[in-house]
Structures are given as C-alpha cells and as structure tokens.
Amino acid sequence: MKYIDKIKSLPKKEDPIILAIESSCDETACAILKGGREVLSSEIISSASVHAIYGGVVPEIASRAHTDAIDKVVYKALNKANLTFSDLDAIAVTYGAGLLGALLVGVSYAKALAFSLGIPLIPVSHIRGHLAAAYLSDKELKPPFITLLASGGHTAIIHVLDYDNFEILGSTLDDAVGEAFDKVARVLGLPYPGGPNVEKLAKDGNDIIAMPKMLKGSKGYNFSYSGLKTAVINYAHKCQQKGETFNKADLAKSFQCAAIDILVDKAIDAACEKKVDTITVGGGVGANGYLRESLSKKCADKSIKLVLPQKCMCTDNAAMIGAEGYLRYLKGDFADLDLNAKAQVGIECK
C-alpha cells in the first residue's frame, strides 16, 4: 500500500502525540504536544549568535546550522518528554514561509521520520503557527477573536472567524514592524537580533522625540513602517553630520512608542468594530514588554479578554507548529512524500 493511502486509513486519536519541527529561519526547534494544547517539551537550538557577526541571518550558514542541530534538537525534545519515536502519532513540520535551504532541512527530516514510523506528515504554514501560539496559553480559546500578528516579516490585524477561516482586516503596506525594529537597531549600533535590544535601550529613555504619525487616525487597519524607520535613520544621520550627540535611549523609546501604539490602537478598534470580545497576539514583536503592558491596559479598559502567548512562544518555536499541526490532524490534512519547502506561504494556505 502507498504511504499516503496507509496514512489516510489510520484511525484518528483523540489526544495524539505530535512531534513538531520548525526550521524556517535561524532557530532549529522541536516540540512534542499531547492533544494539541499540552506542551510536553519544546526545545530550540539557535544559530543567532553566528549570524550576529554579520548583522543579520546568512541563509547558507542557517541551512548548515540546521543540518548540525536537527538530530540533536529532536532527541532533546524526546528525552525531555520522556518519550521514544514509537510513542509518536504524527509529525508536523513548517514547510513555508521562510528560507528555502533552511526549510528543506526540517521538511526532509520530517518526511523521513514520518515514513519510517508509518505515521502522518502534517505540513504547517509558519504564519498559521504564530497565530496558533495563543491556543497554548489559553486551552479554552476558540474563534472568533482578533489576532494582532506582529513578526519579523508580517504585520496584520486578522479576524479569526474559525480555525480555517480568516479575514485579514489590514496589513503593512511596506515594512513589517519587526523588520523596522531590526533596522532601527542597526542605526542605533545595537547587535542582531534588534528587537529585544531596542526594547532594552528604550527602558533608559525619558524624552519623546516627535515621530511621523504613520497611518495613525486613518480609517482601516493597514500599517506603514517605512516612514517611521526613515525618520529614525534621518534623525541619527543629521545629528552625526552636525557633529552633535543624541540620546540613543530617547530615540529608541520614541520609535518603540510610535511603532507599538498604532498596533495596539488598531487591534482594539478591530475588536470593537467586529464586536469580538477576545484579542490574541502572534509573532516575535509580541514578546515586547511595552506592547504587552499597553495592550493589557487598553483591553482591560474596554473589558476585552487578552490572550498573550508566553514570550518564548511569540518568537519562532516548534510548539506553535504543533498547535496548528493538531488542527490539521483533526481535518486529516496530511502530506505525501513529495511535500516540498516553499519560500512564500500565506495565511490562507494550511
């Protein structure tokens, strides 16, 4: 019998043990979940410190690092969960979006594992994974809700109508918010990864420097970060050209407030307009302390329930891939052995 036919004929388990793999960028991650919402283990081996030397992720270095780390991280996750390969019911894997060479390492490993164990292979979109991280924080969470997606490559307000039904209310017209954090970090002389370092520096800031309004006050849920990023770069360059010193912490704080306030305001507006009582957050910028505090306060003021994933579940990890993989498992969305990595995969794709 062909692999895919055999897989489709297997009975579904109520609380499947799913091993999930994520290798789309510079983190090689493996997690094991029971029943989709209980994380038995979640391990990461990061190559970020190597990329830091170059100021950003170098795709070829990332692929080689994944090749070195994948076996180690899978065994670490199995050991932590006190399980062996024979306990697994399915393998979920990020097949896109991301760096092709990096994705291929995870996809190839997952295929080999699923085939050798005779269990389903579940292809997962990285972005759907970021959205599913919220299910790990609140085991009772169910759509509908509004998600604020704020990551290195995406910025959007999404109305999650059902597990498979999304209405994108607005998104960025140019740079993603995480990308803006990373670029501003470079101008401020901070090391990669930029976001957490900008946040750290902003804590020492006092005075707010005027920043462009971006699309603040405009109708709709689109964002634009290109002007804000350029304003920060111009401010720093003008001071340098005049031989003036400037307060980097103030600039970091001013950028952070401008970048985050608009996200928070539009997420709240969306929940009010759509009459939805819950907001969730997904993506690496969701780990930002100022965003978490500000959104918490504003949600409390409006009696909106806020589901914030743990900080380590906002940035890339495999537990979120397992959470989305479980939803795909329930639907029987399994891949055959010709599954390929894809550089671009949107939210509409599974």
Ligand SMILES: Nc1ncnc2c1ncn2[C@@H]1O[C@H](COP(=O)(O)OP(=O)(O)OP(=O)(O)O)[C@@H](O)[C@H]1O
């Ligand atoms: N504490 C923080 N404050 C602000 N930004 C942060 C923080 N922590 C991480 N980030 C930003 O989050 C981004 C990484 O998040 P994530 O892993 O979700 O993005 P990605 O995987 O590169 O992109 P995508 O998920 O859109 O494909 C980086 O841009 C990083 O600077």
Ligand SMILES: [Mg+2]
């Ligand atoms: Mg990501």
